[in-house]
Amino acid sequence: MRAYIPSYRLFSPATLSEALGILAQDNSFWRPFAGGTDLMVLLEAGKLPHKNYLNIWNLPELRGIEVTDAYVSLGALTTYTEIQSHEILRAEFPMLCQAAKETGGIAIQNRGTLGGNIVNASPAADSPPALLAYDAELELVSKDGDRQIPYFKFHSGYKQMDMRPDELLRAIRLPRAPNQLTHYYRKVGTRKAQAISKVCFAAVGLMTDGKIESVRIALGSIAPIPLRCVQTENALRHQTIDPEIVVAAKTALADEISPIHDLRSTRDYRLRVSLNLLEDFINELSAR
Numbered sequence: 001m002r003a004y005i006p007s008y009r010l011f012s013p014a015t016l017s018e019a020l021g022i023l024a025q026d027n028s029f030w031r032p033f034a035g036g037t038d039l040m041v042l043l044e045a046g047k048l049p050h051k052n053y054l055n056i057w058n059l060p061e062l063r064g065i066e067v068t069d070a071y072v073s074l075g076a077l078t079t080y081t082e083i084q085s086h087e088i089l090r091a092e093f094p095m096l097c098q099a100a101k102e103t104g105g106i107a108i109q110n111r112g113t114l115g116g117n118i119v120n121a122s123p124a125a126d127s128p129p130a131l132l133a134y135d136a137e138l139e140l141v142s143k144d145g146d147r148q149i150p151y152f153k154f155h156s157g158y159k160q161m162d163m164r165p166d167e168l169l170r171a172i173r174l175p176r177a178p179n180q181l182t183h184y185y186r187k188v189g190t191r192k193a194q195a196i197s198k199v200c201f202a203a204v205g206l207m208t209d210g211k212i213e214s215v216r217i218a219l220g221s222i223a224p225i226p227l228r229c230v231q232t233e234n235a236l237r238h239q240t241i242d243p244e245i246v247v248a249a250k251t252a253l254a255d256e257i258s259p260i261h262d263l264r265s266t267r268d269y270r271l272r273v274s275l276n277l278l279e280d281f282i283n284e285l286s287a288r
Ligand SMILES: Cc1cc2nc3c(=O)[nH]c(=O)nc-3n(C[C@H](O)[C@H](O)[C@H](O)COP(=O)(O)OP(=O)(O)OC[C@H]3O[C@@H](n4cnc5c(N)ncnc54)[C@H](O)[C@@H]3O)c2cc1C
Pocket: 031, 032, 033, 034, 035, 036, 037, 038, 039, 040, 041, 056, 062, 076, 077, 102, 103, 104, 105, 108, 111, 112, 113, 114, 115, 116, 117, 118, 119, 120, 124, 125, 126, 127, 167, 168, 169, 170, 194, 195, 196
């Protein structure tokens, strides 16, 4: 049943500093409301227990995509539509653009934000595996100042993350990388569009002189958090690709992940698909 709307409050601060001041005064009272595409689903279902929201949608400090020599920095309010149409993101971070293209439908892509996807912390979200594979950093801001953390350290358990209630996610920073990288992103769902992932696989790799010089692999929907698969990366790094390495990497991945069993899919299916995608990624890397 839909929630009783008059029992909710939505306040729109005019500036970031006003928003941070309000969060600092009583940080358990207010929660951020960005695009609202996750929050409104809960509201409609009568399952949104928290009542007081700060509308951050109009804060310019949380918007915009900045490009420097070293980084591309996306304001937390960057929408999926903005991601897909940004030329440098399309050229250098194609997996993020693909994740954006495969997230919801056009209405969700126009309104849903990258920051909301991260902080909502669903293990089945589609952008986090790409962000982990790109070794993203997060910029968190509070009245006391700002701090940066590597994204792979952000999620600590189901819906648990390294963010205080008086903080906002301000930006997501992507280190720019050499353009010979292989980018490999697959979202596996029940159907091609408007599906929640059963498995989401993102990986980048770089071959030098016939060996894997660098590799980063991340998966969604296979653990309580979006997971960077470090053991699997270690099994592959500095190796020549041959059948034994493929087996070693698949063994490492099977050890490293513990796929969930839920109404969308079984544990066995998720494991099998993850291993097949890993092999497909390694084959693609080797073809480069
Ligand atoms: C029909 C439909 C289809 C969808 N399909 C997909 C899909 O295919 N893949 C996918 O990954 N997701 C999907 N989603 C989920 C959703 O659209 C995304 O997670 C979206 O990115 C959330 O962003 P938002 O700005 O709307 O977040 P909101 O709903 O505004 O907020 C979500 C959470 O993040 C917090 N928050 C938001 N921004 C900040 C910030 N800057 N700082 C601190 N906290 C913040 C809020 O307090 C809230 O807890 C779908 C949703 C719907 C309704």
